[in-house]
Amino acid sequence: MASLSSNDSIVIVGAGIIGLNVALVLSERGYGQSIAVVAEHFPGDTSLNYTSPWAGCNFSAISGTDATALRWDRLGYDHLSRLASVRSEEAYVHWTPSIELWDEDVPRDKIQHMSEYLRDFRILPEAELPKGVKFAVSFTTLTVNAPEHIKYLHRRLQDQYGVRFVRKRLPSIQSAYASPSTKIVFNCTGIASGTLPGVEDPKCYPTRGQVVLVKAPHIQTNMMRHGADYETYVIPRPGSNGNVILGGYMQKRVSDGSTYAFEVESILARTRDLSLEIRQQEPELLGTFAGLRPSREGGARVERDEVVIDGQKCALVHNYGAGGTGFQAGYGMALESVAIVEDVLHQIQNSMPRANL
Structure with a gap:
């Protein structure tokens, strides 16, 4: 089993979508062979607390309305757009027509910002709105096959960039500095940061979700309806031979990993009301899953910190708490978390063999 080594100038703790995107941003800049990703679970594993494989997932308006969230979203849309245009099949990222509807509390400032870059953006006229809906937009979104996409990132980081993966449960964040050569640790541990x-x-908390996986090749449209106390969504899963994710639930501070028949019934009823494609042909039920989104009061934390190891100050970058927006905001979060340790990266770069750059 691999372990941390003296070559690991950069250690990333956590191998969900957040940690993998940090590794990708660093690798694209030439640091791949200096990186070790340390985690208890990796792509291909399943665990209630390893959230990334359970995601729907798509690019949507569910994230925050503050300037930081808007910036991360736009960077994430650009990144996923590049993958969909150049590596769509390999990365499991596809362009998909989308409709989003709001019953109330329409985030108009956010929608205005998104309208500046979303493909084919259009505000739907009132005559087209279903009963109970106050506002709706259509655009071309990006849908992602979450479990296959993180496997793709895992392979790419290992094979193309030489990133090392170490399966280990760390007893503390300080233990990530096992080698004297480790200059930066990125804390991408999600819920475990609590x-x-x-x-x-203490601001970390789980947000439980339950989804239904169905076989429905005829469903080609991503749909989301944002209600006062619910989220309903229909998300085609790219590269899955016609599978679709139906949801869902956003249950704050609930850590129950069980699935419930009455919630399945609610999801099926709500998505049937939402999607004409479902009403045209009943999907085949394949399975039901629950997962815990890594949420945080006040939003995600991307922040530089420091720890003292053997009398020396070392850089620690926190990058966690994205909740349900890790796939759409994660690349933007990674760019920011890397930027705030530019000075330390410059030191690492100067000590690297020229062949690595």
């Missing part, structure tokens, strides 16, 4: 010694962020 309990991991050395972090123990």
Whole structure:
């Protein structure tokens, strides 16, 4: 089993979509062979607390309305757009027609910002709105096959960039500095940041979701309806031979990993009302899954910190708490988390063999 080594100038703790995107941003800049990703779970594994494989997932208006969230979203849309245009089949990212509807609390400033870059953006006229809907837009979104996409990132990081993956549960964030050569640790531990010694962020909490996986090749449209106390969505899963994710639930501070028949019935009823494609042909039920989104009061934390190891100050970058927006905002979060340690990266770069750059 691989372990941390003296070559690991950069250690990323956590191998969900957040940690993998940090590794990708660093690798694209030439640091791949200096990186070790340390985690208890990797792409291909399943666990209630390893959230990334359970995601729907798509680019949508569910993220925050503050300037930071808007910036991360736009960077994420650009990144996913490049993958869909150049590596669509390999990366499991596809262009997909989308409709989003709001019953109330329409985030107009956010929608205005998104209208500046979303493909084919259009506000739907009132005559086209279903009963109970106050506002709706259509655009071309990006849908992602979450479990296959993170496997793609895992392979690419290993094979193309030489990133090392170490399966290990760390007893504390300080233990990530196992080698004296480690200059930066990126904390991408999601929900675990609430309990991991050395972090123990009291603002972290789980948000439970339950989804239904169905076989429905005829469903080609991404749809989301944002209600006062619910989220309903229909998300085609790219590269899955016609599978679709139906959801869902956003249950704050609920850590129950069980699935419930009455919630399945609610999801099926709500998505049937939402999607004409479902009403035209009943989908085949394949399975039901629950997962815990890594949420945080006040939104995601992307922040530079420092720890003292053997009398030396070392850089620690926190990057966690994205909730349900990790796939759409994660690349933007990664760019920002890398930018705030530019000075330390410059030191690492100067000590690297020229062949690595």
